[in-house]
Amino acid sequence: MQTIYTRRLLALSAAILLGSAAHAAEAPAAAGEHPSVKRPHSLPPSADLSYTIKAKQHGLSLGGTATVQWRAGDGKYSVATESRAALFGKILENRSEGEIDEFGLAPTTFYEKRFRKDPSTTTFQRDARTISFSEGDETYPIKGGEQDRTSIQWQLAAQARATPDKFKPGSEWKYFVAGRRDAELWSFKVMKNEAVQIGTGEVNAVHLVKAPPPDAQGQQVDLWLAPAMDWYPVRVRFNDNDGDFVDQTLEKAVKK
Numbered sequence: 001m002q003t004i005y006t007r008r009l010l011a012l013s014a015a016i017l018l019g020s021a022a023h024a025a026e027a028p029a030a031a032g033e034h035p036s037v038k039r040p041h042s043l044p045p046s047a048d049l050s051y052t053i054k055a056k057q058h059g060l061s062l063g064g065t066a067t068v069q070w071r072a073g074d075g076k077y078s079v080a081t082e083s084r085a086a087l088f089g090k091i092l093e094n095r096s097e098g099e100i101d102e103f104g105l106a107p108t109t110f111y112e113k114r115f116r117k118d119p120s121t122t123t124f125q126r127d128a129r130t131i132s133f134s135e136g137d138e139t140y141p142i143k144g145g146e147q148d149r150t151s152i153q154w155q156l157a158a159q160a161r162a163t164p165d166k167f168k169p170g171s172e173w174k175y176f177v178a179g180r181r182d183a184e185l186w187s188f189k190v191m192k193n194e195a196v197q198i199g200t201g202e203v204n205a206v207h208l209v210k211a212p213p214p215d216a217q218g219q220q221v222d223l224w225l226a227p228a229m230d231w232y233p234v235r236v237r238f239n240d241n242d243g244d245f246v247d248q249t250l251e252k253a254v255k256k
Contacts, residue, residue: 034185035174036143041104042162043072044154044230046256052199053083055246064091066248070154070232071256075100079150091115096150098124103145105155110148112180120180122148136181146176146183153223156188157231160206164227167206186210188223196224196235199251205234229253 205224
């Protein structure tokens with residue numbers, strides 16, 4: 001039973017990271033699909049955020065917690081995330097660090113350590129204007145505005161906080177996002193405002209969806225940002241096409 005549980009836990013740790021596909025990955029974006037758009041941004045205040053996790057992986061129900069340390073100031077930012085599950089402790093750790101430029105968040109490193117996996121590092125070499133990976137030989141050019149799989153939700157929050165009137169249902173927001181070993185085009189579509197039940201009560205949130213391309217088997221990622229809470233991410237849900245999911249909901253946020 002423990003071996004089966006361990007396999008499910010590995011799947012859970014992969015799914016928790018925003019956009020990490022539990023099944024086939026989406027194809028890397030072509031060079032012509034690389035958006036480089038300067039948009040206004042206003043970073044949310046530094047905070048420690050705690051989340052509860054509910055999931056179903058291969059028919060098995062799992063639960064856990066996650067903590068996020070978001071820091072922004074003096075032209076720099078950092079995001080450090082840890083996810084934990086009962087019996088096994090820490091199952092996922094990831095960090096994104098970088099600077100703030102005219103595009104918003106400008107990552108320099110993205111580190112990820114999954115349960116029983118070797119760590120990986122994605123490097124944004126600003127001088128050479130190249131994205132490289134410790135896993136694999138792929139490289140991508142830096143044109144401006146590129147994100148990693150941890151920084152992307154905070155980039156969205158910063159842009160929504162600066163121009164909330166533009167985050168209306170039907171609007172789309174495209175980014176070039178780097179993961180462990182490659183990068184691809186992500187497109188988020190604003191759906192509608194919804195009530196989300198978090199640890200401190202009900203909040204109104206803007207619902208965004210990143211759907212996989214029609215011919216791909218990647219995850220759908222749903223993201224809820226709360227305007228009344230400085231646009232902090234109050235809920236993130238990952239849905240696989242086989243019915244498995246990971247649902248991460250905010251318990252509390254403490255500004256620093």
